[in-house]
Amino acid sequence: MKFRERLYRFMQGRNGVDALTKFMNRVSLVCLIAAVFFTFLSLVCLTHGGNTAALVFRILYYVFYGFGIIVMILWIFRAFSRNVSKRQAENTRFLYRQQKLNRRFASLKQQWKDRKTYKYFKCPQCGQRIRAPRHKGKIRVTCSKCSNIFITKT
Ligand SMILES: [Zn+2]
Structure with missing residues (x-):
C-alpha cells in the first residue's frame, strides 16, 4: 500500500x-x-x-x-x-x-x-453604536434599535 x-x-x-x-x-x-x-x-x-x-x-x-x-x-x-x-x-x-x-x-x-466628519457614540439605554455628523452642536438622537431619545453634543 x-x-x-x-x-x-x-x-x-x-x-x-x-x-x-x-x-x-x-x-x-x-x-x-x-x-x-x-x-x-x-x-x-x-x-x-x-x-x-x-x-x-x-x-x-x-x-x-x-x-x-x-x-x-x-x-x-x-x-x-x-x-x-x-x-x-x-x-x-x-x-x-x-x-x-x-x-x-x-x-x-x-x-x-471618518473621525473628523462623524462623531461615534453608544445609545445609553441599549448600547447600540450610532454616528452623527460633527459640528452640529447639541442634537437630539433617536436610537435606531430601541427608539430611545437622548441629547448629545457633536
Ligand atoms: Zn438604543
Whole structure:
C-alpha cells in the first residue's frame, strides 16, 4: 500500500485539518519562534551582565515555549480526533467569533477613517453604536434599535 493511501485510510473518520486547527498551528508556531527569540535575548543580556533582564527573558522563554507546546498538542489532538461532530462544532464557534472580530475591526477602521466628519457614540439605554455628523452642536438622537431619545453634543 502506498503512503498516501495509508495516510488516507488512517485519516478516515478523523477530523483532519480545519480552520481552527490551522489557526492553532499558526499560534503555536509564532509562540515557538518567540521562545527562540527570547532565549537569544536572554543570552545577549547575560553576556552584557544584565542578569535581571536575562532572567525576565528566560521566564518569557518558558511561558511562550510552554504555551506553544500546549497549543501544538491540542491542534494535533484536534486533527486526529474521531469525535468529528464535536470538533466541527468547535470550528463553527471559532469561525463565528472570527467573523465577529473581523466586523468589529472593520467598523473601528471606518470609525478612525471618518473621525473628523462623524462623531461615534453608544445609545445609553441599549448600547447600540450610532454616528452623527460633527459640528452640529447639541442634537437630539433617536436610537435606531430601541427608539430611545437622548441629547448629545457633536
Ligand atoms: Zn438604543
